Amino acid sequence: MAARNHTCAPEFLLLGLTDDPELQPLIFYLFLSMYLVTVLGNLLVIMAVISDSHLHSPMYFFLSNLSFNDICISTTTIPKMLLNIQAQNQGITYTGCLTQIVFALVFGIFENFVLAAMAYDRYVAICHPLMYMVIMNPRLCVLLILLSFSLSIVVALLNSLMVLQLSFCKDLEIPHFFCELAQVLKFACSDTLINNILIYFTTSLFGIPMCGIIFSYTKIVYSILRMPSVNGKYKAFSPCGSHLSVVSLFYGTGFMVYLSSALTNSSRNTAVASVMYIVAPQMLNPFIYSLRNRDMKGAFRKLISRTHSLLCFYNGSK
Numbered sequence: 001m002a003a004r005n006h007t008c009a010p011e012f013l014l015l016g017l018t019d020d021p022e023l024q025p026l027i028f029y030l031f032l033s034m035y036l037v038t039v040l041g042n043l044l045v046i047m048a049v050i051s052d053s054h055l056h057s058p059m060y061f062f063l064s065n066l067s068f069n070d071i072c073i074s075t076t077t078i079p080k081m082l083l084n085i086q087a088q089n090q091g092i093t094y095t096g097c098l099t100q101i102v103f104a105l106v107f108g109i110f111e112n113f114v115l116a117a118m119a120y121d122r123y124v125a126i127c128h129p130l131m132y133m134v135i136m137n138p139r140l141c142v143l144l145i146l147l148s149f150s151l152s153i154v155v156a157l158l159n160s161l162m163v164l165q166l167s168f169c170k171d172l173e174i175p176h177f178f179c180e181l182a183q184v185l186k187f188a189c190s191d192t193l194i195n196n197i198l199i200y201f202t203t204s205l206f207g208i209p210m211c212g213i214i215f216s217y218t219k220i221v222y223s224i225l226r227m228p229s230v231n232g233k234y235k236a237f238s239p240c241g242s243h244l245s246v247v248s249l250f251y252g253t254g255f256m257v258y259l260s261s262a263l264t265n266s267s268r269n270t271a272v273a274s275v276m277y278i279v280a281p282q283m284l285n286p287f288i289y290s291l292r293n294r295d296m297k298g299a300f301r302k303l304i305s306r307t308h309s310l311l312c313f314y315n316g317s318k
Contacts (some may be wrong), residue, residue: 011094012172013091013174014081014188031081031082035079038070038071038283039074041283042282043071044300045064046064049299051306055296062118066114069111073103073278074101076107077279085279096162098160104278107152108149109155109156109205112209115209116209116210116216120144122216123217124218127220127223142272150297159181166188167188169187169188170186182199208249247287247290249285249288253281
């Protein structure tokens with residue numbers, strides 16, 4: 001098979017989730033709805049945290065960063081898919097594909113670190129409550145976010161720069177709805193050994209935050225079990241419920257994608273499974289925090305009330 005050098009800017013084809021043209025409108029409206037819910041839900045979380053002074057704490061600072069990241073990772077993948085379905089064109093440029101790879105890696109890795117930072121916040125709050133405000137000071141919170149985001153960018157750029165060194169073959173049909181790094185490497189005609197090593201290194205990075213989360217909750221459970229009062233145990237563990245649900249959803253869906261790719265030879269089935277990892281957690285996170293958290297419910301009510309008052313004032317001034 002003849003090779004085409006990367007300088008020729010090859011065009012990739014995103015085959016999407018199905019070849020059936022009758023299902024395309026259904027998929028379009030389904031993903032459009034999911035994307036709008038994701039963006040609006042996470043924007044509401046960010047606005048609620050900013051507008052309510054009671055939520056100006058490390059826990060909600062990390063939550064607002066998680067919501068911003070969820071908007072970004074969804075925007076990286078879904079709009080291009082919707083555009084392709086609407087235009088009945090499966091093409092994506094080499095630059096566009098590389099851009100998707102970079103941003104998907106940045107926001108995917110960053111989400112892991114934010115979840116770990118939130119777990120550490122809960123660990124300090126429950127295991128060292130008297131030192132909480134000293135340890136989780138604003139400087140440390142901002143530093144954790146900056147370090148996490150910087151590391152995510154460095155790893156993503158390393159992977160993308162190595163992709164730039166590759167030559168690609170003629171048939172560039174990716175059985176996915178976005179440019180996933182592992183899928184793109186399958187079409188390289190040149191040696192991908194270094195790229196695969198970087199992928200293993202990137203995957204191992206996911207284990208660092210996960211180990212941090214497990215360590216934090218091991219300490220949390222140990223501290224809660226030592227509490228004499230059942231009511232005290234419930235109050236201590238209650239704020240962790242939402243975070244544990246989000247963590248379970250994120251890593252659980254990721255594990256499902258891994259099992260799907262390991263147990264089936266169908267790349268299309270893996271693409272369908274990856275919807276649960278790329279789309280579902282980002283859409284459901286705002287609901288998990290709003291339904292399980294009294295402070296968020298109160299902030300949402302205040303935000304809606306203020307918005308209603310502003311709309312009434314604006315309409316009345318007309």
